[in-house]
Structures are given as C-alpha cells and as structure tokens.
Amino acid sequence: MDLNIIRRFFQxxxxxxxTPTTLRDYSATPWQKNYTVLVFFFFTVGATAxxxxxxxxYMSENPIAxxxxxxxxxxxxxxxxxxFISVMIFKRKLWFVLIANLKKTKFRIDYSEYKFLYCAFITSHVSFSIIMSCIIFxxxxxxxxxxxxRYYFVEFVQIFTQFFYLSFAPIxxxxxxxxxxHFNKTLQTQKTWHQIKTGQLRLKQxxxxxxxxxxxxILLNIIYNSSKSLIYLNKLIKQTKSWSSGSPIVILMKLTQIGIIGLFWGLIFWVIFLCDAIVSQNEEIRKxxxxxxxADPIFYENKQFEKFLKTVLSNGPEFSAVRFFSIDRSTIFQIMNSIVTFLIVVIQIKTD
Structure with missing residues (x-):
C-alpha cells in the first residue's frame, strides 16, 4: 500500500x-530517452545563459562570496x-530493483504510518510551493x-529538482x-534460518x-545548502542593520531565503536521522x-548456522554519499563544524 506514495512521486x-513514468515502466522508450536528453539540454543551455x-x-562580490x-x-x-545521466540512463533499472525489494517484503503498513507518509509528502510540497511563490512574487x-x-527561471526549476529528490529520499x-x-518484530516467528537470512539480504540490497x-x-544537496547558508550568513554579518531599516519587501525576501534553506536542512537532517535509525534497528536485530x-546453545555446534550468522552479521545496512562519507548522526556535526569554521574565518577577515 505504501508504494502508492512512490507512484505519486513518479507522477x-x-x-x-x-523518474520513470510508472512503477512498471521497466524499459525506456525512444521517446522517453529523447525527452530525458531534451530536458538535460534545456538545463544546460539555461544554466549557461x-x-x-x-x-x-558575481565579479562585484568579494573573493569568498x-x-x-x-x-x-x-x-x-x-x-x-x-x-539525467547517472540515475535516469545508467542506473534506471535500479528504480525497479528498489520497488521489487520493497514489494517482496511481506509487510503491511499501518494506516497511521501510511497517513504520516502522505502528510509528509503533501506538507513538504505545499511548503516548497508557498516559499517559491513568495520568492517569485x-x-x-x-x-x-x-x-x-532571464536570471531566475532555470535556477528555480533546478532548485525544484533538488527539492524533489531531497523530499523523496526520506519517504x-x-x-x-x-x-x-517489522523484520525485527517477526524474527521469533520466522520458520527457518534460511528465511531470516533471505530477508536480511533483501533489506541490505x-x-x-x-x-x-x-x-x-544527498551529497550534492549538502554541499549546495552549506554554500547557500554561508552566503546568507556572510551577508547577515555585513548587513547587521538591514532587518530594522529594510523595506517590507526586503524583509520578506530574507524570510523566504531563511524558509527555503530551513526546508532543505530539515529534509537533510530527516534523511540523516532515518539512516541512523535503520542502522540502530539492525543492531537490535543482531542482539x-x-x-x-x-536460548538454544545447540546451534553453536551447527556449522550451517555458523555460516548463516556470519552472513547476517556481515550484511548490515551501510549508508554512504557515493562513498565519500558515511551518513549517520556524526554527519550533522561534520556539517556544523565546517560552517562554524568558515564563519570564524570570515569574522576574522572582517575584523582585520
């Protein structure tokens, strides 16, 4: 039932x-491939212009900005x-591997959880639409x-693509x-060790x-949002009196900037906490x-069970941003440390 939300994202x-057009759109038609290339060409020309x-x-800014x-x-x-190149051309089949693995898990989501996922989908998109409408105004x-x-149309569409994937990931x-x-709760009721191993390997995949x-x-959104946050903080340090002396439209502009950055950071932190929660849940499974x-020491003498246990223990979930760094709670402190370090440098430069 929760796959309906993925269907909404695809729509x-x-x-x-x-994304692919439907959950069963396994192979792209020539039109779909050409359309992907056309959209990518639109972004390339628009971003260049x-x-x-x-x-x-840009050249009127200081070197840091x-x-x-x-x-x-x-x-x-x-x-x-x-x-467009990696996900939708070279890795397009992975969408259906992901969907197939989610389907194969014998699991029926509670209505409250299903409702929460839909509310998260609607709330994030409505929030983004309101903020972007204010920015356009x-x-x-x-x-x-x-x-x-000329200046902002392509940028706004690009920001939507970032938001789309950033809101899709936590769902x-x-x-x-x-x-x-669910796998952890039903561990005691699994019929065979082979069934447990199959379920663990499927979740790992x-x-x-x-x-x-x-x-x-996720990696690119962290870099983008960190850079954008530093730009706004750098402006805030230089223009400390702009809030009190600015016109209503300037104040609204600053609020919308805070809103879009806050929305992106909220989604990024949600992703990080969910990754950490999944790893913690796997630790519970191990325990x-x-x-x-x-409870049944006879398994110590069973070589097949020993192989099973090694397979399960060595196939826990590991989240990474294209192998640049692992995604867990420490990622938040790494981001904060980088931003604070930059601000210290900027303040020192301004003082000098």
Whole structure:
C-alpha cells in the first residue's frame, strides 16, 4: 500500500524526466530517452545563459562570496547531470530493483504510518510551493518579468529538482525503516534460518540500491545548502542593520531565503536521522539473534548456522554519499563544524 506514495512521486517527476513514468515502466522508450536528453539540454543551455547574465554581479562580490556563488551554481548543474545521466540512463533499472525489494517484503503498513507518509509528502510540497511563490512574487516586485525570467527561471526549476529528490529520499528511507522494524518484530516467528537470512539480504540490497540512486543527490544537496547558508550568513554579518531599516519587501525576501534553506536542512537532517535509525534497528536485530542463539546453545555446534550468522552479521545496512562519507548522526556535526569554521574565518577577515 505504501508504494502508492512512490507512484505519486513518479507522477510528479515524470514531467521533468526525474523518474520513470510508472512503477512498471521497466524499459525506456525512444521517446522517453529523447525527452530525458531534451530536458538535460534545456538545463544546460539555461544554466549557461543564466551564469553569463549573472557573471558581472558575481565579479562585484568579494573573493569568498564569489567562490561560494560559483560552488552553488556548479552544484546545481552537477545535480542535474547526476540525475539525467547517472540515475535516469545508467542506473534506471535500479528504480525497479528498489520497488521489487520493497514489494517482496511481506509487510503491511499501518494506516497511521501510511497517513504520516502522505502528510509528509503533501506538507513538504505545499511548503516548497508557498516559499517559491513568495520568492517569485519578490522577484517581480524588484525587477521586470524579462529580467526575472532571464536570471531566475532555470535556477528555480533546478532548485525544484533538488527539492524533489531531497523530499523523496526520506519517504523511501521511512519505508525501509518500517520493514527493518517489522523484520525485527517477526524474527521469533520466522520458520527457518534460511528465511531470516533471505530477508536480511533483501533489506541490505534495498539499502544499497537506495544509496546508488539517492547517495549522489544527498551529497550534492549538502554541499549546495552549506554554500547557500554561508552566503546568507556572510551577508547577515555585513548587513547587521538591514532587518530594522529594510523595506517590507526586503524583509520578506530574507524570510523566504531563511524558509527555503530551513526546508532543505530539515529534509537533510530527516534523511540523516532515518539512516541512523535503520542502522540502530539492525543492531537490535543482531542482539535478538544472539539472544535466540543463547536460548538454544545447540546451534553453536551447527556449522550451517555458523555460516548463516556470519552472513547476517556481515550484511548490515551501510549508508554512504557515493562513498565519500558515511551518513549517520556524526554527519550533522561534520556539517556544523565546517560552517562554524568558515564563519570564524570570515569574522576574522572582517575584523582585520
């Protein structure tokens, strides 16, 4: 039943070639392949043109701000490159491996959890729509429509693709977590050790497939949001009086900037905590297996059981951002440490 939420994401994502069109669209048609290339070409031309328009503004910034702006632009484009080239062309079949593994798990989601997933889907998209509507309104208030379209149209669409994958990832992680939780609860009722091993390996494959699809987008969104946060914090340090002396439209602009950054960080932290929760749930499974072993010591002398136990213990979930770093709670402190270090450097430069 919870696969209906993935179906909803596919219905939204297919318009920008971000996902397959349906849950059973195993092989892409020539039209779908050409459409993916066409959308990617649109982003490439649009991003190049927007960078050309904004280059004079960038060059007026100080070197630190200039580097941060360039990093955000490059990260947005690489995010699209990763989606269209890696995920939708070379890794397209992994979508259906993920769906098949979620289906094979004999699990029926509670209605409350199902309702929560739908509420998360609706709330995140409504929040994003409201924030972006305010940003678009501000742009048209400060500039004419031609300038807004020339500077920001492609950027806004790129931001949506980032948000789409960032809001999709925790929904899939929640579905995986619920399956680990169900597997743990039903561990005592499994009929055979082979059944337990099969279930554990299937969950492990589900996690690995998730990392192959979403790992790159998580990494790029962390880089993007960190750079964007540093840009806004750098401006805040320079313009400490802008809140009190600014016009209502300027204040609204700052609030929307905080809103979009806050939304992205909220989704990133949700992803991190869910990854950590799944690993913790697997630790509970290991403890329960040892308790089952201690309850029946005869298994110590069973070589087949020894092989089974090694297989289960060596196939726990491991989340990584395309193998650059592991995703767990320590990731939050690494992000905070990087941002604080940068702010210290900026403050020292400003003081000097």
């Amino acid at each position: 939204v994502g297919k318009f920008l070639a971000l 927007a960078l050309q328009f904004c280059w004079s503004d 200039l580097v941060l702006w360039i990093v955000t632009d490059i990260t947005r484009y690489v995010h699209n490159l990763y989606i 501000i742009c048209f208030q400060l500039d004419d429509w031609y300038t807004c379209l 899939v992680l929640k579905m995986i977590f619920l399956r680990y939780q 589900t996690v690995d497939t998730f990392c192959e699809i979403f790992g790159g987008t 329960n297996l040892y308790q089952m072993l201690q």
